[in-house]
Amino acid sequence: MKLVIAEKNIAAQKIAQLLATGKPKNDKVYNTPVYRFDVEGEEWVSMGLAGHILAPDFPDEILFDKKEGWYSLTEDGEVLNAQVPDGLARPPYDTKRKPFLANGINIKGWKVESLPYLTWAPIIKNPAEKEIIRVLKNLAKKADSVVIATDFDREGELIGSDALSCVREVAPDVPVSRARYSALIKGEVTEAFNNLVELDQNLADAGESRQYIDLIWGAVLTRYLTLAKFGGFGNVRSAGRVQTPTLALVVERERERMAFVPEDYWQIRGMAAAKGADFKINHATARFTDKDAAQTAFGHVDGVVAGTVTDVAKRSRKQQPPVPFNTTSLQAAAAAEGISPARTMRIAESLYMSGLISYPRVDNTVYPRSLDLEGIVKGLAANSPALAPVCKKVLAGPMKPTRGKTETTDHPPIHPTGQGDPTTLDSGQLKLYNLIARRFLATLMGPATIENTKVSIDVAGEPFTASGDVLVDAGFREAYPYGLKRDEQLPALDAGDVVDVHDVNLEAKQTEPPARYSQGKLVQEMEKRGLGTKSTRASIIERLYQVRYLKNDPIEPSQLGMAIVDALSQFAPRITTPEMTAELDEDMTHVAEGQDTQTHVVDHSRALLAGMLDNLIEHKDDLGEAISDAVTADARVGACPKCGKDLVMKQSAKTRGSFIGCMGWPDCDVTYPVPSGVKVSPLEGDAAVCPECGAPRIKCQPFRQKAYEQCVNPKCPTNYEPDLKVGECSVCAEAGRHGDLIAHKSEKSGKRFIRCSNYEECGVSYPLPARGKLEATGEVCEHCGAPVVVVETARGPWRICVNMDCPGKEKKEKPARGAKGAAAKGSTAKKTPAKKASSSKKTTAKKPAAKKTTSKKSSSAQ
DNA sequence: GCAAGGTC
CATH class of the missing domain: 2.70.20.10 (Topoisomerase I, domain 3)
Structure with missing residues (x-):
């Protein structure tokens, strides 16, 4: 049996289809799809990996050993040594230092003082895809020969090399060869399998050097920044070869804006x-x-x-007309429609997996001649009624596709397959699918x-x-x-x-300063500067948001993000510019061409980093202070009316909830609740202080709605709203009592809600929107009998039934999401009356909850 | 619980 190892499932499947005499058989080994087929009487099987199956990391325990050298690694009694090569600067070590944990179980094992050791620590490769490795070994044991058919690029060679090392563990002598194809089409693939070559270990080593250097620089600098001023768990301050220069781009643009003198x-x-x-x-x-x-x-x-x-x-x-989509141009176009690059890739992946679009990670912008454009348009016309009229026009026209500048042959540009049913998609998927389908049609049409x-x-x-x-x-x-x-x-x-x-x-x-980057523009700028790849840019931007270096869209750096760039530009400038990537690429080329070795290139990089560490460690406290000040500045919402110190967003250690508290604590005990469901930011100048109570006024930004300003103090007269009777309680009426439904505003939290005056008896309460003047109508809802109120919003008056579970509301929702949404809503909204009711043990009170449940079920079932 | 690169 011949085993073919591809980089991903789709490639394994394609290869089987292209090489098989007859039709390949879909099979599974421990739940992983494999393809069994016959080539001129020989039995073949192909399997896809999932990208890299091994992940580089530091060994769990690295012990410094002054007798053996700079470090030694003890693992299963084995002692490995690595010496700093001659001619490279050695960092000044304190050889009396105690052993340290490189990969401590928690952050307590991290020490700034141990970073020089970490810089020179060995790297091992751990299994990252255990299931895939299990299948790979299972098949390798049975194979007479193995063909590595991963992608034809540096990472592909590395992925193949890692797979080979797994194969060798179970089949030390099986013959292994490499197939190099640059397009998953018949001619290319058969040619590659007729001219098998050896795996290019130099190219794989080049890829592995990239892995090692990224890990060493990333881990050392991330640990350094995180420890310079430890901000508690979950507050990692990361740095990396791609993320830091990307952050620096945003910071640079912000600085240009600050320096801008308007005319x-x-x-x-x-x-x-x-x-x-x-x-x-x-x-x-x-x-x-x-x-x-x-x-x-x-x-x-x-x-x-x-x-x-x-x-x-x-x-x-x-x-x-526009040119065909590749990953970057799709991300940019989707960003303009409000879908972030990272979300675009998640959605695109799901569309690809459901067979609606082609492979989404491509640089190519030229349709290959083999692509059946007409067939796709016909498929679209049949499956998407909304697109059918345009498809008809396209089919009637000359159908000359546009071409972009980048032409590669590995995958076609991103296009709809014409297969699959778009009506089953959720709204985000549909939005992206339409963009892709319409773009595809546009590339086949004439100019406007x-x-x-x-x-x-x-x-x-x-x-x-x-x-x-x-x-x-x-x-x-x-x-x-x-x-x-x-x-x-x-x-x-x-x-x-x-x-x-x-x-x-x-x-x-x-005149306006230069515009901030949108997420789409930043992805394009990264591509222009050679930062990241089509597969990684989106997630790197998302990461920068996650560590709170970036905020908002268009993108702004936080104070923290600016402090990080400032600090690294001063002490480790190499990590802050795209040049590190450019130089790395050069080194990789040398390794790939055999002019340099992995060890030399990686050690050289270690030495460069080690040379920066003295200075970094010496300035640890300065940098910690700068980070600490920046974090406070980012959390600031205004000045304390009592002591004048900063009021900042804080996290309660006990409840994990957020609140606004004074930096003067424990001397000053001023706190305020955080308005819920909005993003809070400080105001500037006169608007920043409430004229009534002296507390800060803040800007509140609800999701996709107009921002408003208010005083943070819920007890402030500017936030006061009198109680308002909005109706009578139907549960109490049924029980033969009288209950008034009253709209209140909580002085403590500022939240608004409706509660029955007999709440202890009936447990009836409803939430209210946070904003907008309330008016009672005296009417009740035709669907559920709850009171109807009018809320004055920025867009005008809005009549609503106050019952969140009202069956009249769910009709509008689409069935696919409606069922889910209704269930989720039901669980929270139902709780209020039902739970309270059971605690007061009144049988009558259970009625509304039961009623709601049944009505909800019937509505979500339709 | 650190990076960037694959892909699920």
């Missing part, structure tokens, strides 16, 4: 009307940099009510034609212009409406026409 300019803008249509007009001088000139011009037109059209110019321009009309208007001797864009031929835009500017339609005008002019204003403006 004043003035604009004269107004409205005009003709033939029943209103349109915008601007002074032909788009920006006046001279205030006097602007005022003079404005003086001429202020109060003037008519203008004369002097010229109408039309120009049509073509907009070319946009007609621009520029109207020149004379207003009291001052030149004004109006501009209109109209899509006259949609072309690809019919399939791909993303990022489309709205049409600015102008009425049909001719020179000499007179238009009404109104609302002309002189506006004082300032």
Whole structure:
């Protein structure tokens, strides 16, 4: 039996299909899919790994041994030594230091003083994919020969080399060869298997050097930053070859913004009307940099009510259809639609696994000739009714696909497969699927034609212009409406026409600093600078958010993020720039070409890091202080009204809950609750202090809603709301009592809720939205009998039934998510009346809970 | 409980 080892399941499956005489048989070994097939009478089996199956790490215990050398590793009685190669700077060691734990069970085992040892510590490779390794060994034992058919790149060679080392453990003598193919197509793969070669150990060593250097620098600097000022568990301050330069990009942009000096300019803008249509007009001088000139011009037109059209110019321009998606361009396009790169990859992975889209990790932007474009469009038309009309148009057209700049042959650009049922997708999946499907169709369509009309208007001797864009031929835009500017339609005008002019204003403006990065732009910038790969960029950005170096979108660095970059730029500048990656790539090339060795390259890198450690350790306290100050600054919400110290967001050690507390504690005991469901940030200047009570005023940002400002003190008169009767309690009425439903606002937490005046008896309460003026309507809900109130929101009045479990609400939800959402909601909302009711042991009180449960079940079942 | 790289 011949064993073929591929990098991933899909490749194993494809290889089987391409090489098999007849059809391959899908089989499983311990739940891992394998493919059994026949090649000219010989029995073959292919299996996919899951990327790297071994992970580099430091051994659990590294003991320093001054007799044996710089360090020795004891493991199963075996003593290994590694010497610093000649010609490399040795860090100054204190040879009297005690043994240390490199991989302590907890952070207590980490010591800044032990970092020089860690820098020179040996690295072992642990099994990371135990199931896969088990299957691999199982099959290798039975194999007469093995072919490594991982991807044709550096990491692929390393993954293959790791697999080989696993194979060797059970089959020391089995012949092993390597198949190199750069596209999963028949010609390439058969060619590769007809011309098998040896595994390129130099190339694998190059990949492994990359692993080691990343681990050493990452672990040493992360431990250093984390220990410089230990902020408690869960507060790791990470650093790395890719993440730190990426953070530095964001910090650099923020610094440019802070250093930016805005310039004043003035604009004269107004409205005009003709033939029943209103349109915008601007002074032909788009920006006046001279205030006097602007005022003079404005003086001429202020109060003037008519203008004369002097010229109408039309120009049509073509907009070319977009090129096929690769990973980066998909991430950028999805980010513009509000899906972060990391979420895009998670969703894309799920769509790929369900067979709706092609492999999502690609650089290629050129469809291979072998791709059946027409078949895919036909499949889309059949499976997506919404896309069918556009598909029809595409099929009728010449269907000449666009091409991007990057052409590789390993995988096609990201495209829909045309298979699978998109109606089963959840809303996030559907949004991304539509983007991918529509992009695919757009790449097969013609350009869009946009007609621009520029109207020149004379207003009291001052030149004004109006501009209109109209899509006259949609072309690809019919399939791909993303990022489309709205049409600015102008009425049909001719020179000499007179238009009404109104609302002309002189506006004082300032130039804007360079924009912050969006997540999409940052991914593109990383690619441009050679930072990370298509598979890692999204998760690296997510990581920077997770360790709270970054916040918001567009991306801002936190004070902590800036402090980290400052500190590392000073003491370990190499880690903060993209050059480390560039130099690493160069070293890797040398190792791959046999001009250098893994040991030399890695040790050289260790020496560079070791050379920075003295300085880092010496400045540990300065850096700890800078980090500590930055963390406080990030948590600050305002000034304490009692002692003037900073009020910051804190975590209760007991309950793990958040609260706002004074940095002066224990001398000052001022605390406030944190408004729930919103992101809190401080206000600046006069707005930062409440004129009524002196407590800080804060900015509250609810998820995807308008931000508002309020005083943090729930007892402040500005937060006071009188109790309001909103209806009568139906549970009490049924029990022959009278109960009023009253809306309260808790003084302690600031939360609003409705509670029956007989709450002890009936246990009836409902939550209320945190914001918006409440009004009672006296009406009850037609679905559940709970009171209906009006909440005044930023978007206008909103009539709601106060019952979160009301069956009338769930009808709107889609069945796939509705069932889940209803169940989750039900469990929390049901609790309030039911739990309270059982504690007061009133049988009548159980009724509403039971009723709710049944109505919910019926509604989620539909 | 440290990185970056694969992929599930």
